[in-house]
Amino acid sequence: MKKLVFAVAILLASVSNAQGKKASLHDQYSGTGYGVAGCGLGSVIFGAKPGMIQVPAATTNGIYGIQTFGITSGTSNCDIPKMGQTAAVYLEANQEVVAKDAARGEGETLVDLAVIYNCQDAELFSSKVKANYKEIFTSDNGYTQSSKILSTIKNDSELAKNCSVAG
Incomplete structure (x- = not known):
C-alpha cells in the first residue's frame, strides 16, 4: 500500500x-x-x-x-521557529475553540497563544488576531495558521514591540 x-x-x-x-x-x-x-x-x-x-x-x-x-x-518544509511549532500543535488540537475565540477577539485560547508567542499584552494580541481573522483562518491547518499569526506579529508595529518572536 x-x-x-x-x-x-x-x-x-x-x-x-x-x-x-x-x-x-x-x-x-x-x-x-x-x-x-x-x-x-x-x-x-x-x-x-x-x-x-x-x-x-x-x-x-x-x-x-x-x-x-x-x-x-521542523522538517519537511515545516521550518517555523520553535514557538511557531508549539503554536501550530496547539492550534491543531484546539481548532474549533481557537477559531471561535479569534472571531470574538477574546478567550482563553487566545491568552494561551499570546503566552506561546511571548506577547506581553494578551488583549492587544487578541484584538489583532480578530482584525486579521480572515487572513489567518483561511485554512484548517495549524501550521499555516501559526505561520500567518507570526507574519501578523512581524508586520504589525504594535505587536512586534509587544511580542518577542524569534526567527
Missing part, C-alpha cells in the same frame, strides 16, 4: 510538472513553499501548486502523522 501511494504521488507530481514549464531540480526536490495542504511530505513532493493537486498532497501529509512529525521536528 505504501509503495502504491508513493507511486501515485510521483506520477501526479510528474503530470503536474508536464503541464507548465519545467521546474529546476532544486525547486522539484527542495520543498520550497507549500499550498493549502500545508507543510509536510506532501509539500515537498507537490509544492505550492494550486488546485486539485493539493488533495494528494494533503493525503500524503495525513498518512501516518507525517505532517505532525514535520511540525514538531
Whole structure:
C-alpha cells in the first residue's frame, strides 16, 4: 500500500510538472513553499501548486502523522521557529475553540497563544488576531495558521514591540 501511494504521488507530481514549464531540480526536490495542504511530505513532493493537486498532497501529509512529525521536528518544509511549532500543535488540537475565540477577539485560547508567542499584552494580541481573522483562518491547518499569526506579529508595529518572536 505504501509503495502504491508513493507511486501515485510521483506520477501526479510528474503530470503536474508536464503541464507548465519545467521546474529546476532544486525547486522539484527542495520543498520550497507549500499550498493549502500545508507543510509536510506532501509539500515537498507537490509544492505550492494550486488546485486539485493539493488533495494528494494533503493525503500524503495525513498518512501516518507525517505532517505532525514535520511540525514538531521542523522538517519537511515545516521550518517555523520553535514557538511557531508549539503554536501550530496547539492550534491543531484546539481548532474549533481557537477559531471561535479569534472571531470574538477574546478567550482563553487566545491568552494561551499570546503566552506561546511571548506577547506581553494578551488583549492587544487578541484584538489583532480578530482584525486579521480572515487572513489567518483561511485554512484548517495549524501550521499555516501559526505561520500567518507570526507574519501578523512581524508586520504589525504594535505587536512586534509587544511580542518577542524569534526567527
